[in-house]
Amino acid sequence: MSSLRHRRRAIAAALAVATLTLAGCGTEQSTTSGETTESTPDATPSPSDDSSEAPAPITVAVPLYYAGDAGGQVRLFREFQQVEGQALTEAARLVDGGEPLDPDYRTLWPGGAVKRAAVTGNLITVTLKGDAFTERPDGMPEAEARLAIQQMVMTLQGVEQSNAPVKFVRPQPESTDGTESDPLPTTLFGVDVTEPVKRAKWINTMSMLNVTVPAQGSAVTGDELVVEGVASSYEANVPWEIRQGDTVVLEGFATADGWMDRLYPWDITINISQLEPGEYTFVARTSDPSEGEGRGPTEDSKDFVVN
Helix, strand or coil: CCCCCCHHHHHHHHHHHCCCECCCCCCCCECCCCCECCECCCCCCCCCCCCCCCCCCCEEEEEEEEEEEECCEEEEEEEEEEEECCHHHHHHHHHCCCCCCCCCCECCCCCCCEEEEEEECCEEEEEECCCCCCCCCCCCCHHHHHHHHHHHHHHHHHHHCCCCCEEEECCCCCCCCCCCCCCCCCEECCEECCCCECCCCHHHCECCEEEEECCCCEEECCCEEEEEEEECCHHHEEEEEEEECCEEEEEEEEECCCCCCCCEEEEEEEECCCCCCEEEEEEEECCCCCCCCCCCCCEEEEEEEEC
């Protein structure tokens, strides 16, 4: 199970996550990929008694997609983190070698490739650094290279709450002798990105189950644990457990809003009044009708602390 080494940073993120609406809930606009756009709260600068002071940096919560194990496959999971400054660029940089809050996740980008990201017309444009990662790094399979590109695409579309394709560009170096520069590479991780990249089908990119609330390392005060996520699980059944170490102390199941054709939201409020203060792990999984004969269930977990 995952450790609590990210707890302090995650607790701050949890404050923003608590106000977020899960994909697919409420009145959010559906996308063509089978998911829905994320809602993120409006951020406002901290008030200041002295109007002559420079405004405090604006902090916003952004959805980030990271890779993880999903029933023996590498798939994308979503978590929220807080960023300051230009949200699109900061989110791109967190994908490009950033650190997830959940230690079960990882980024597929080695880092050092992204200069900035911005909306340009009907596109989201990511400016890369020179010839960074025109070919796949050693040990990166082609499938993960394509998933890495989708990791960036889905993150930036989530920040913008848009289906705009993502264009990857490299700055043309200025000529010092008046000669024409060589054509810029049009590959990223060995994948042709000449044309803007659209969001791939969810079934080819996303984990079949994702826990998004509570955030990794959250502190819980009171008698209830609120849990939210998305899933595509057999008959919409989402079994869950709360563990302390290797011991299961509570268990049950949640019911998603649907299954099969896309990821559907699910949520549950669990009475934890019987739990002593301490460290626990919430684990949810997809239902496995094959009873172990197939690939097996997909799990996601979040560590939390009961005060």
